[in-house]
Amino acid sequence: VDDVWRKTHAETFRVGNQSRLLLTTRDAEVAAELGATVQPVPLMTREEAVCLLEEWADGNLREVDKGLKARIVERLGRLPLALRLAGAQLRSCEPNSWLATFDVYRLNAKRIEGVHDSLVATFELSLKELKETQRQLYTSLAIFKEGESIPETALHKLWSGLAEFDATQTAELLEDLASRALLTLENTATPRCANLHDLLRDFIASKLNAESRRDTHLRLLQAYRLTCRGMGWHTAPDDGYLYSHLAYHLKHAQQWDDVHTLFKDQNWMHTRVPQCNYDYDGYLSDLMIAWENAHKRTQEQIAADKMPTALAACVRYALIRTSVNSLAANYPPELVARAVAIGLWPPQRALSLAVKVLDPRQRARFFVALLTIDQLDYDTYTFVKQQALNAACAIRNEIDRGQLLTVLSWQLQGEEREQVLRERRVEVGVYEEKRTIGPLIQQLTGDELRRELTAALAIENDEEYRVNLLSLLVPQLTEKDLLEELATVRAIEDDDFFAEVTMALAPLLRNENSQEWLASTLAIQDKYYRVQALAALLPTLKNKKREEMLRVALEAARAIEKGYESRAQALATLALHLMDEERRLVVHEVLEEIWEIPDGWCRAQVLVSVAPLLTGENLRDELETMIKAKSPETHALTLAILASQLMDKDREQAVREVMDEVWVIETEKEWYRAQVLVAVAPLLTGESLHEGLNAARTIKDTRLHLRALAALVSRLTNGERNQVVREVLERVWAIENDWDRVPVFEAVAPFLVDENLHEGLKVALAIEDERARIQVLAALAPSLPRKQVYETLLEFVESSLNKERSEVLQLCARRNFFTPTSLSTEIFNAIAKHIIEICRKWQWQ
Structure with a gap:
């Protein structure tokens, strides 16, 4: 008897003791009532x-x-x-x-x-057998993720919210639905889990309209919210389901305030990441739900021609995401591989970390290190091997690529080894360090071993030696030592980029923000960057605090080693904030430092900074020193920089002298000719201006030629200016390096109008290097429609998600993007707070 739905239907065919009854049914309870032996039909292969x-x-x-x-x-x-x-x-x-x-x-x-x-009629017949409440509760299962088992604990929360079911009622209904073949139960799982057939899920999903689906998600969340022990979702106990699915249900319940609250502080991260065995993947998945909503709101605000306030949230989420990317690169691969080898980390955690490393060289080292251990199963080993090869082949530097491919080949055999060797572009040898210091390191133990490891981790300027040393030291570590060393690599520091962002945003910081920012600035390790950041903050500080920080900055500047451009540059920056006699003394100190700098161009850069402060005796002294310079190119460049500080007749004479010396500079030193023209351009008029144009056109190197022309554009009248701008735009394609195009664009950007602006934007968008493209578009921003500036900003924030945190910080430092004419003070302050909080205060797991 086929397809029996009622016991009475089968009873009709029981005609005597000598007969046998074979029946099929979807309801196991019917078979039980008949006393039949049940033979489940397995799923087809x-x-x-x-x-x-x-x-x-x-x-x-x-x-x-x-x-x-x-x-x-x-x-x-x-x-x-x-x-x-x-x-x-x-x-x-x-x-x-x-x-x-x-x-x-x-x-x-x-x-x-x-x-x-x-098929639908068949499903309908099955559901028709259920009571109304049972049918509604069964249909509610459609809100759970497709293809995932549903824990009984989560089902109980949902059904308690919908029908006030207790645990016993939930278990009974689950067993009834399983007996009707409407779902299957994994009784061996803890807690017990239910599984829906894909087609049944499609069928019941169609029974829920958008409103009822949202309401069902809300009922589940309300039931879970009752379990919170304090303020915030992080205080709810994890039942094996909530943490991994909270953001998913919040999204579908459209509880966007709750979604964004998850990332307003560190609490959710400190709950979610340990729950995932310190794997950030789940937390990042939650983050992307928040990002998508913030991104959509920003797009809507831009389309409605409103100020994109949601952009600040996008920047915040980009900072969080890229911090995790940067964190991955902080771990020495040898430490991670050792952690897996001794069972401290599962392989999956190491893999999750490795795939987030953005630099192909570092990523290849991660995967190669994992190939050396025995804890990987066959599928994982195959995956790691392929990832190692892909990363090694993606390394641009031929020497680095060859070294990593060689190291990778040591882990392979046969045809695989031959394949890797064929990929090599250069021949490299085995590291000599392993032969010479290996035996010594193997004898180290305890404190001696840890001192050597600390020294190895501190090596910055010789990455190859650091790698070799770590590969020898790490295998000697005990589990306790390894745990401590893993903890030391979790801090992320970006001193240079933080200083750059500080300089860009300082004028826009309110007093309370600048005070908070100041503490982070004082923590900058690099003295030069600390001085630059402090100098940017000085105007935002009140009298007593400002004077105190000025002294701190001067002390840091004078602590920089003599003979370096950074020392003179730092002092020149601070001189601008000093008064009268003290300023004169510091300027004199800078001038003495300048001639200790061996590179002529570096000397010129410092002179550019200090030139506005040169008057009277200082200026005369500097001119006398300059006249004694040995080479005409150094003489011309220094005079070009200082000429702006001279009085009228002296200035005209200096400009005339510079233009005479431009033609004396040897052809092979045309780099100096270009820099002299760039420096003197603001002072050229009439005949000297046209002479400058002629000199610029004699420069053969396209990059230098266009930089010189672009610098002269500002001095031309409209008709001639447009012609020269067109000349620059037509030839800028010939510059091969994207970064060499940047200063050219920055010089001509303020003068791009109409067709030239359209052509300039076309060239800018074609720049492949993202950071260079950002800088060029930032230069064009004042000339672009506001809506296009917003769209460009959002595009670059989005593109930074799969990069390191420094990329987001660099974007925030683009002055033409982040200006009061582009974004409101509210957005500036929000972004400033996000940078301080996430980059300086968050404790990463």
Whole structure:
């Protein structure tokens, strides 16, 4: 008897003790009531399912790709009725199109004569047997993620919220639904889990409209919210389901305030990451839900021609995401591999870290280090090996690429080894350090070993030696030592970029923000960057605090080693903030430092900074020193820089002298000719201006030629200016290096109008290097429509998600993007707070 739904239906066929009854049913309870022996029908194998599909397609699938047929049967869940109905439809349908437009409600026979001619009719019959409340609760299962098992604990929370079910009622209904073949139960799992057939899930999902679906998500969240022990979702206990699915349910319940609250502080990170065994993937998945909403709101604000206040949230989420990327690069690969080798870390945690490393050289080192341990299963080992090869081949520097490919080849054999060796571009040898210091290191123990390890971790200017030393030291570590060393690499510091951002945002900081920022600035290790950041903050500080910080900055500047440009540059920066006699003394100190700098161009750069402060005696002394310079190019460059500080007649004479010396500079030193023209350009008029144009056009190097021309553009009248700008834009394509185009664009950007602006934007957008493109677009920003500036900003924030944190900080330092004419003070202050909090205060796991 086929398809028995009622016990009484089967009783009719029990005619005597000598008879045997074989029946099929979807309700196991019917068989139990009849006292029958139950023989569950297992799910068809993929091969069996494909055969049945082909049979019902009447031979029309013989030439179809096996992979496509496998995808079709998996989409149908290998359900025999579904395979029969689909096979009949595929006799006249193209398989790819059929799969792409699949709808469970259209899975019918051409002529529906009975329940078995429609999959939906069959499902409807099953649901009809349920009571109304049971049917509603079963339908509610459609809110859970497709393809995942549903823990009974989560089901109890949902059904308690919908129908006030207790744990016993939940268990009873689950068993009843399982007996009706409406779901399956994993009784071996802890807690017990329910699984829905994909087609059944499609069917019940159609029963929920958008409003009821959102309400069902809300009911589940409300039930979980009652378990919170304090303020915030991080205070709710984890039942094995909540933490991994909270953001998903908040999204579908449209509880966006709750989503964004998860990332307003560190609490959710400190809860979520340990729950995932210190793997950030789950936390980042939650973060991207918040990012997508903030990104959408920003787009909507831009489209409505409103100030994009949501952009600050986008920057915040980009900082969090990129901090994790930067954190991954902080771990020495040898330490991570050792942690896996001794069982401190599972392999998956190490892999999660390795794939987030952005630099291909460092990423290749990670995967190569993992290949040296024995804790990887075959599939993981194969994955790691391929990732190591991909990363090594992506290294641009030939020497670095060759070294990593050689090291990788040591871990392989046979054809695989030959394949890697064929990828090499240069021949490199085995590291000498392993031969010379290896035996010594193997004798170290305890404090001696830890001192050597600390020294190895501190090596910055010789990465190759550091790698070799670590590879020898790490295997000697105990578990305790390893735990402590892993903890030391978790801090992320970006002194130079933090200083750059401080200089860009300082004028826009309110007093309370500048005080908070000051503490982070004082923590900058590099003295030069600390001085630059402090100098930027000085105007935002009040009298007593300002004087105190000025003294701190001067002390840091004078602590920089003599003979370095950075010392003179730091003192020159601070001289601007001093008064009268003290300023004169510091300027004199800078002038003495300048001539200790060996490089002429570096000397010129410091002179540019200090030139506005040169008057009277200082200026005369400097001119006398300059006249004694040995080379005409140094003389011309220094005079060009100082000429702006001279009085009228002296200035004219200096400009005339500079223009005479421009032609004396030797052709092979045309770099100096270009820099002299750039420096003197603001002072050129009339005949000297045209002489400057002629001199610029004699420069053969395209890069230098265009930089000199671009510097002269500001001095030209409209007609001639547009002609020269057009000349620059037409030739800028010939500059091969993207970064060499940047100063050219920055010089001509203020003068781009109409067709020239359109052409300039076209060239800028074609720049491949993202950071260079940002800088060029920042230069163009004042000339661009505000809406386009916002769209560009959002695009670059989005593109930074898969980079390191410094990329986001560099973007925030672009003055033409982040200006009061572009963004409101509210957005500036929000972004400033985000940078301080995430870069300086958050404690990363």
